[in-house]
Amino acid sequence: MLPQRFLRFVGPLCIFSPFVPAPLAGQTAPPISAPVVLHIDGLGKGAALLDGPWQFHLGDNSAWALPQTPDATGVSGWESISANQPWGMQGHFGYVGYAWYRKHLQLSPAPGASPDLVLLMRQTEDVYEIYWNGRFIGRHGAMPPHPRYTMSWDSPWYTFGVGPARDGVLAIRVWKGPLISTDTGLGGGLHAAPDIGNARAIAALKTEDDYGWMRSQQFTFGLLSLYGVLAFLSLIAWFRDRSHRVLLWLAVFSGMPVLAVFIDGLRLPWNAMTALGWLQPVLGLEDIGLWFVLLYLFRFDEDPRLVRITRWLAVIDFTAFLLDGPILELFNWSSPEQASVLQGADAALTAVYTLSEFYPFVLLALALRKRLDLPRWLLAISALLTEMLLSMQFAFQQGRRFTHWTFDEKITAPLFWVNGNPFTARAIAATLLLLSIIYAVYRYLQETSVRQAALEQEFQSARELQRVLIPETLPELPGYAVTSAYQPAQEVGGDFFQIIPLEGAFARSTLIVLGDVSGKGLRAAMAVSLIVGAVRTLAKFSPRPAELLAELNQRLCGRLQGGFATCIAVLLARDGRCVIASAGHPPPFLNRRELALPGALPLGVVASADYRETTLQLDSGDHFALYTDGLLEARNAGGEIFGFARLDALFARRPAAAEATEAAVQFGQEDDITVLTLTRLASGQQSTTQLTIPIFAGA
Numbered sequence: 001m002l003p004q005r006f007l008r009f010v011g012p013l014c015i016f017s018p019f020v021p022a023p024l025a026g027q028t029a030p031p032i033s034a035p036v037v038l039h040i041d042g043l044g045k046g047a048a049l050l051d052g053p054w055q056f057h058l059g060d061n062s063a064w065a066l067p068q069t070p071d072a073t074g075v076s077g078w079e080s081i082s083a084n085q086p087w088g089m090q091g092h093f094g095y096v097g098y099a100w101y102r103k104h105l106q107l108s109p110a111p112g113a114s115p116d117l118v119l120l121m122r123q124t125e126d127v128y129e130i131y132w133n134g135r136f137i138g139r140h141g142a143m144p145p146h147p148r149y150t151m152s153w154d155s156p157w158y159t160f161g162v163g164p165a166r167d168g169v170l171a172i173r174v175w176k177g178p179l180i181s182t183d184t185g186l187g188g189g190l191h192a193a194p195d196i197g198n199a200r201a202i203a204a205l206k207t208e209d210d211y212g213w214m215r216s217q218q219f220t221f222g223l224l225s226l227y228g229v230l231a232f233l234s235l236i237a238w239f240r241d242r243s244h245r246v247l248l249w250l251a252v253f254s255g256m257p258v259l260a261v262f263i264d265g266l267r268l269p270w271n272a273m274t275a276l277g278w279l280q281p282v283l284g285l286e287d288i289g290l291w292f293v294l295l296y297l298f299r300f301d302e303d304p305r306l307v308r309i310t311r312w313l314a315v316i317d318f319t320a321f322l323l324d325g326p327i328l329e330l331f332n333w334s335s336p337e338q339a340s341v342l343q344g345a346d347a348a349l350t351a352v353y354t355l356s357e358f359y360p361f362v363l364l365a366l367a368l369r370k371r372l373d374l375p376r377w378l379l380a381i382s383a384l385l386t387e388m389l390l391s392m393q394f395a396f397q398q399g400r401r402f403t404h405w406t407f408d409e410k411i412t413a414p415l416f417w418v419n420g421n422p423f424t425a426r427a428i429a430a431t432l433l434l435l436s437i438i439y440a441v442y443r444y445l446q447e448t449s450v451r452q453a454a455l456e457q458e459f460q461s462a463r464e465l466q467r468v469l470i471p472e473t474l475p476e477l478p479g480y481a482v483t484s485a486y487q488p489a490q491e492v493g494g495d496f497f498q499i500i501p502l503e504g505a506f507a508r509s510t511l512i513v514l515g516d517v518s519g520k521g522l523r524a525a526m527a528v529s530l531i532v533g534a535v536r537t538l539a540k541f542s543p544r545p546a547e548l549l550a551e552l553n554q555r556l557c558g559r560l561q562g563g564f565a566t567c568i569a570v571l572l573a574r575d576g577r578c579v580i581a582s583a584g585h586p587p588p589f590l591n592r593r594e595l596a597l598p599g600a601l602p603l604g605v606v607a608s609a610d611y612r613e614t615t616l617q618l619d620s621g622d623h624f625a626l627y628t629d630g631l632l633e634a635r636n637a638g639g640e641i642f643g644f645a646r647l648d649a650l651f652a653r654r655p656a657a658a659e660a661t662e663a664a665v666q667f668g669q670e671d672d673i674t675v676l677t678l679t680r681l682a683s684g685q686q687s688t689t690q691l692t693i694p695i696f697a698g699a
Contacts, residue, residue, distance in 0.1 A: 031073075031074055032072050032073065032074040032075055033072060033073045033074065033080075034072050034073075035055050035071055035072060035073070035080075035102070035104050036052060036053050036080070036104070037104040037105070037106055038050065038052055038103060038104065038105050038106070039106045039108075040105065040106070040107050040108065040196075041108045042108060042109075042110040043107055043108065043109050043110060043113065043117070043196070043197065044109060044110030044111075044112070044113030044198065045110070045113060045198055045200070045201060046197055046198075046201050047120070047195045047196065047197025047198070047201040047202055047205060048195065048196055048197060049193055049194075049195050050083070050103055050105070050170070050193050050194045050195065050196055051082075051083065051084060051193040052082075052193075053080040053081065053082065054080070054081060054082070054083045054101045054102065054103050054190075055071040055073070055078050055079075055080060055101070055102040055103070055104075056078070056079050056080065056081045056087065056099065056100070056101055056102075057071070057076075057077055057078050057079070057099065057100045057102075058077065058092065058095065058097070058098070058099050059077075059097075059098055059099070059100075060097075060098035060099075060100070060173070061100070064100045064102065064171060064173075065100075065131035065134050065136075065171045065173070066133075066134040066169075067133045067134060067168055067169040069102075071102050082193075083101065083103075083190045083192070083193040083194070084190075084191075084192055084193050085191070086125065086186060086187045086188045086189050086190070086191050087099060087188045087189040088184070088185055088186035088187050088188045089186050092188065093185050093186065093401075094179065094185035094401055095176070095188055096176045096177065096178055096179060096188070096339075097175065097176060098173065098174070098175050099174050099176070099188070099189055100171060100172065100173055100174070101171070101172040101174065101189065101190060102169055102170070102171045102172075103169070103170045103171075104168075104169055105165070105167065105168060105169070105170055105196075106166075106167045107165055107166050107167065107196075108166075113198065114198050114199070115164035116161065116162075116163055116164055116198070116199070117161075117162045117163070117164070117165045117196055117197065117198065118159050118160065118161055118162060118196070118197065118198065118199045118202040118203075119137075119159065119160045119161075119162050119170075119194055119195070119196050119202075120157055120158075120159050120194055120195040120196070120197075120202045120205055120206060121140065121157060121158045121159075121160065121194050122157050122190075122191065122192035122193070122194065122195075123155060123157075123190075123191040123192055124140070124172075124174065124189065124190050124191065125174070125176050125177075125187050125188050125189060125191070126141065126147070126149040126174075126175060126176050126177045126272065127139070127140065127141035127142060127143055127147055127148070127149045127174070127175045127177075128140055128141070128172055128173060128174045128175075129143070129172070129173040130160055130170070130171075130172055130173075131170075131171040131172075131173070132162050132163070132165055132168060132169075132170055132171075133168040133169060134169075134171075137160050137161065137162055137163070138160035138161075140158050143173075143175055144175065147175065147177060148271045149177065149271065149272050150267075150269055150270065150271070150272055155267065156206075156209065156210060156213070156267050157205070157206050157209050159202055159203070159206060161199075162196065165196075170194075172190070174188075174189045174190070176188040176189065177272070177273070178339040178342070178343070179343070179401065180276070180328065180343070180346060181343070181346050181347055181350045181397075181398050181399060182397040182398065182400065183400070183401055184400045184401050184404075185400075185401030186401075212420070213267070215419070215420040215421070216420050216421055216422060217265075217421075218419070218420075218421050219418070219421040219423065219427065220261070220265075220421075220427070223427070223430065223431055223434070224257055224258050224261055226434060227254045227255070227257050227258055227434065228254070228255070228258040230250070230251075230254040230434070230438065231250075231251045231252075231254040231255030231258065232251075232255075234247045234248070234250040234251035234254065234441075235247070235248070235251040235255075238251060244445065244448065245292075245296065245301075246292075246293060246296035246297065246441065246444060247441075249288075249289050249292035249293050249296065250289070250293050250437065250441060251289075252285055252286075252288070252289035252292075253286060253289030253290045253293050253437075254289075254434070254437075256282050256283070256285050256286035256289060257286060259282050260279060260282050260283065260286070263275050263278055263279050263282065264276070264279055273328050273329050274329055276325070276328045276329075277324075277325035277326060277327075277328045277329040278325065279325075280321040280322065280324045280325040280328070281318065281321050281322050281325060283321060284317055284318045284320070284321030284322065284353065285318065287317060287353075287356065287357065288314040288317060288318060290360060290383070290387075291310055291313070291314065291359060291360060291363065292310065292314075293437065293441075294360060294363045294364070294367070294379075294383060295307065295310055295363065296444070297376060297379060297437075297440050297441065297444055298363065298366070298367040298370070298372075298376060299370075300363065300366070300367075306366075310359075313356060313359055316352065316356065317352070317353050317356040320349045320352040320353045320356075321349075321353055323349055324346060324349040324350065324353075327342050327345050327346050327349070328346065330342055347398075347399070350398055351398075354391075354394055354395055354398060357387070357390065357391040357394055357395070358387075358391055360383060360384075360387040361384070361387065361388075361391075364380050364383060364384050364387075367380055368380065373443070375436070375439050375440040375442075375443040375444075376440060378436040378439065378440070379433075379436045379437060379439075379440040381436075382429065382432040382433040382435075382436040382437075383433055383436075385429045385432070385433075386426070386429040386430055386432075386433045389411055389425055389426045389429055390426065392407070392408070392411060393408045393411045393412065393426070394408075396408040396411075411424070411425060411426065412424055412426065415428070471484075471497075471498070471499065471691065473689075473691065474499055474689040474690075474691050475499055475501050475510070475689070476687050476689055477499075477510055477572070477678070477687055477689070478574055478687050479574050479575075479576070479680065479681055479687060480572075480678050480679065480680060480681060480687055481678070481679040481681055481687060481688045481689075482499070482676070482677070482678055482679075482687075482688070482689045482690070483656040483657040483658065483675075483676070483677045483689075483690040483691075483692075484497065484499075484657050484674075484675070484676045484677075484689075484690070484691050484692070485656075485657035485658040485660070485661040485673075485674070485675050485676075485691075485692040485693070486661075486672075486673075486674045486692070486693045487630075487661050487665060487669065487672070487673045487674075488672045489520075489630065489669055489670060489671050489672050489673075494516055494517035494518065494519055494520060494524035494525075494527070494528060494565075494672055495514075495515070495516050495517075495528075495628050495630070495672040495673070495674040496513075496514070496515055496516075496517070496528045496531060496532055496674075497512070497513065497514040497515070497626075497674055497676055498511075498512070498513045498514075498532060498535055498536070499511075499512050500512075500513075500535070500536065500539045500543075502539065502543055503540075506543055506571070508573060508574050509543070509571055509572060509573045509574070510571075510572045511535075511539050511543045511548075511569065511570070511571055511572075512569070512570040512571075512572060512626070512676065512678075513535050513548075513567065513568070513569050513570075514567070514568055514585075514626045514627075514628070514674060514676055515531065515565050515566055515567030515568065515583075515585060515603075515628070516565065516566050516567075516585070516628040516629060516630070516672065516674075517531070517560075517563065517564075517565045518560075518563040518564050518565065519563050523561065523563075524563075527560055527563065527565065530555075530556070530559065531552065531556070531565060531567075531603075534551075534552055534555050534556075535548070535552065538551050538552060543571060544571060544579070544613070545569035545570065545571055545579055545580060545581030545611075545613055546581040546611045546612060546613045548569050548581075549567060549569055549581050549583045549600075549603070549611040550609070550610070550611055552567070552583075552603055553583065553603045553604065553606075553607065553609050553611075554607050556603050556604035557604055557605070557606070557607040558604075559604070560604040563604065564584075564602040564603060564604045564605050565583075565602055565603040565604055566583060566584040566585040566586075566602045566603070566628075566629070567582075567583045567584075567585055567602075567603055568580065568581070568582045568583070568585040568588065568626060569581050569582075570588075570626070572618075572678070576617050576618040576619060576622075576680055577615070577617055577618075578615065578616050578617070578618055578624070579613050579614070579615050580595070580597065580613065580614045580615075580616070581600075581611045581612065581613045581614070582597045582598070582600055582611070583600050583601065583602055583603045583609075583611060584599075584600055584601055584602035584603075585602075585628075586627060586628070586629050586632060588624060588625055588626045588627075589623075589624070589625040589627075589647075589651040590616070590618075590622060590623070590624055590625075591622060591623050591654070592648075592651065592652045594648070595614070595616070597614055598612045598614065600612070618678070618680040619680060620680050620681065620682045620683070621679070621680060621682070622679070622680045623651075623654040623677065623678075623679050624677065624678040624679070624680075625651055625657075625660070625675065625676070625677045625678075626675070626676045626677075627660070627673075627674065627675045627676075628671075628672060628673060628674045628675075629671065630664065630669065630670070630671035630672045630673035630674070631647065631660065631661070631664045631673050631675060632644070632647055633670060633671055634664040634665075634667045634668050634669050634670060634671075634673075635667075635668050635670050636667055636668040637668060642664055642667050642668075646667075650663055654679075655677070656677060656690065657675040657676055657677050657690070657692065658675075658690070658692040660675045660677075661673050661674075661675050661692070
């Protein structure tokens, strides 16, 4: 039994002790504990894992490689951490820069075993050097000021010869590079403890890791092989027919994932930041390729405004990706102050192209308003699923060290495994998207082929019609040498001319009509047929130029579908008397000068338009030339038009029609060209005609 005096003294202390304040943190030194020494006995043909607590210190000091350096926990900043987790998960969140790991070892080799040992380093961020008892034995990457390191999240394991190691200290110097927008802040340093053992055992472990990685990539590489084949075939098909632009964008979209995996998916020893810099524009082109594939497959290329919006977004998106690449490259050589500026720029550019990831949703929403067929429904569903997963993963990855969101890890987590291959939601969606695009493109090309065949039939009809409308021979005009040339800019043009010998009261005269219908193709050919038919009918009743143009104008108003036609009519007598009327057509040339004709509206614009006549006399040797504006408006590669000065110089040479036409074609033809020349012959000279026209396919 305790003495009564002891109880009187101790009792009050027991009662009031909970209210006595504890010493403040920092008033007493942390407990000092000696480093844990790992004993490995009988190390021979196998390998041992160097797990357990390691001594750890932030910062950098070359003396920390020496075995005699004090590294007890609680002394000069040394602490004890695990090598199986990065330092960011062990109280050093977001730390970048240098740090050291040390492990005290006592190694007892098995009898008869090789004295030389090999170290196997597993995943480590980012650059490291290894020392055994102060002796440098190897490194991976390069330390600052010119750091170089590979992608740490999927880098292979590396081996280093330690030599005849026994008792001593294994020291690992690590440098972690600046954080980018997708870093969680939980990384840094060793992610898994190293192994030590003989060369054969370590080689077996490394081979097992390499084999496991290759086996897990079978599905990915198979899918990317399909993407690569599709890109190659699409590019070849586009080179054969460049009108199918969807094939070009399909080649871009399907080729970029192959290039991306070559940059960062094959464990190649690229510098990490350099690889990321090159990867950025590749990812941008993949996005843009998908946008334009959707644009064409959903027939949005027929909407000029949407095409313009898509082009501008593509420029903005690719520019952001392109600028972000050099910024990531600069992280390697940045100081802490510079790194914060670069991180801000990286965040701003990342925000731009992250938002652009949602543009396919706009295209898909617009597509759903259409009546889609099965191929496009499949494409819409698979594209929606793929883009939703990609956009969400990309968005949730940004700024993870601040948000602490882990939703992107759920997206990339395997749903199931087949023969060691992980199948994620994104991989499945990408496969469905590839198959649906192939099917949709196949159907799109079929539809385009049908439309092209219909268009070709339309052109064939127009060619046949124009073959009928263009004179195959010219009538002889007594007293004149006539040349005519017609050169359409496309297969079917809008120029026309007729030379009609008259009868009755105008029996010794000829009506010449030359003009140009706005537009091209079958519509222009139909308008030409209407005009030529009307001209031939009117020539029998009212061949006077002004009357003919007025009648022709009334018949054409409201029948040219918003278009118009310029025209010039000439009533030419054998004695050289010439009556001219123009409906907005370029004035003819007489010898070296352009005739001044009264201005007038083109045909088909206003029903009440009035046309006036000009009379002149052609003398022996006079050269009279009519032409369409395709001659005047020819344009060369530099954008310069043929123009009036060249036109004056051309007709000053009194050329034949074929010569004048060829001059414009050689300069740079953009529109149909028709030229007709008349030369008044002296008495007794034989009249001649010369006609130059294209040979129409199917004629």
